[in-house]
Structures are given as C-alpha cells and as structure tokens.
Amino acid sequence: MQRTVSTIDISKIPSSIAVLVGEARVYNSSCSETAQTFFIEGKDRFYLKMHRKGALLREYQMTCFLNRHGLAPHPIVYEAESNNDYLLTEALPGEDGISGGHLEEPRKLAAVFGESLRELHSLSGEGCPCNNRTAEMLKEIDDKMASGPGDTAILAEGKLRAFKKMSEMKHIALDDTVLHGDYCLPNIIMENYRLSGFVDLGYGGIGDRHHDIFWGIWTLNYNLRTNSYRDIFLDAYGRSDLDPDRLELYRLIAGLTG
Secondary structure, X not given: OOOEEEOOOHHHOOHHHHHHHOOOEEEEOOOXXXXXXXXXXXXXXXXXXXXXXXXXXXXXXXXXXXXXXXXXXXXXXXXXXOOEEEXXXXXXXXXXXXXXXXXXXXXXXXXXXXXXXXXXXXXXXXXXXXXXXXXXXXXHHHHHOOOOOOOOOOOOOOHHHHHHHHHHHHHHOOOOEEEOOOOOHHHEEEEOOEEEEEXXXXXXXXXXXXXXXXXXXXHXXXXXXXXXXXXXXXXXXXXXXXXXXXXXXXXXXXXXHO
C-alpha cells in the first residue's frame, strides 16, 4: 500500500480518535478521489478513514460483522459528525495483495485470492447488517442510465445493448452469499500469502457470489497485466457454484454501475 508522510490536524477530528492518534507518525495512504485514508503508526497501528457524512456507515457495519468472524480488522471508533464520517480500525498484520512482494509469485497469489473468497462466501449470512445488494445495484443502474457511457472497458457492446441484455437476465440473480462488494487485490490483507482479513467493505452485504467472482477475475487481469491466472483463481475458489450466465450478468452490472 502506497504511503506518504503526512499530518492530521488533531483539532479537526473527533476527540475519541485524536486521543488515540497522539504523537504517532501519520502517512497518507488514500487511493480514492472522495475518501481520505491515513495509516497511523505509534505504539499501536491504525487506519483512519474520513469521508462525507453517512458514507462510512455501511463499511463500519460490515467491518463489525466480518470482524466477529475473524475476517476483518477490529473497528475501534466510528463517528458521524455534522459534515463527515470517521472510521478508525486496527491495522491488520501484513500487506495488501499488490504490496509486500505478493505480485512476485502470481500463481500463489491467484490461488490464495480464490481460497480467501471461498472462505468469505462460506459464511452464514445470519446477522449480516446489509441485504439485497442486487436490488441496490439495479437501482443504481436505473439512476445512472441518463448519464455517462458506463464502463466502456467492460461493456464492449455499448451501454444500451448491455442494459437490454442485463434486463433480460436480471431474474437469475441470487442474493444468497456474504459479499465483499469490492473484491480486488488492494482490499485483501495477507502476511506471506496467508489471509489476515478484508478491508474497504463499504459495498458489502448479502448478494450474488458472481459479483465478487467477476471483480476477482478483473483485478487479477488488471494488476498482473494478463488473464493467465484466471483459471487458478477459479479452481481455488471451486467451480461447483460457478454459473457462466450469472457471471455474464454481473459483468453487465459491473459495467453499467461503473
């Protein structure tokens, strides 16, 4: 994970977080155009994320849920103030999937990436705070149809043809799996290729496993600059639950929500 030395104005963050930050070293590790993320290294190690008000509530809820299953960091403080949300979590041991040398052994990386997703999807959804992810995605598509071309890198057939095909297929989606929601290599933390947990869970909830599978295939191709490790990932995940039609549906949904 990329980090640059930074500072935080203690007077402008909630006191419940400021007291924990103290004199620790602060690094900016933001990778989003809208949210700010800081790595805080002192006696303890934390990540602090700041975003507009309400934007981090789902991430907090899903982090709590997966932390209870040992698959996410401990959420230490969540504060929603008048204009901003703040989420402070522990830093998991290890580095993300594109850091710490993990890209140096792509076959091993792809296998662990698939095995880790299977572990996540094997969880019971009981007590999951966020449900009906497919319905949320379809509403997002409806809201976006009047603007932008969609993700043209995903939708080679164009937005209108993709929307027509998606509309004809959407009935086959199943909301029966605990999703990460943004399953990409920067959002899995590993220590020497062993899973420590998942981060950036703001799009998680109960949905169709093929959403995560599609993005898993996509990120391996994007970060490794080849699609050669797709089959390793799918074999490690397990092909028994893989439906090519639903995978195609979630390609379309991904492109239309992009």
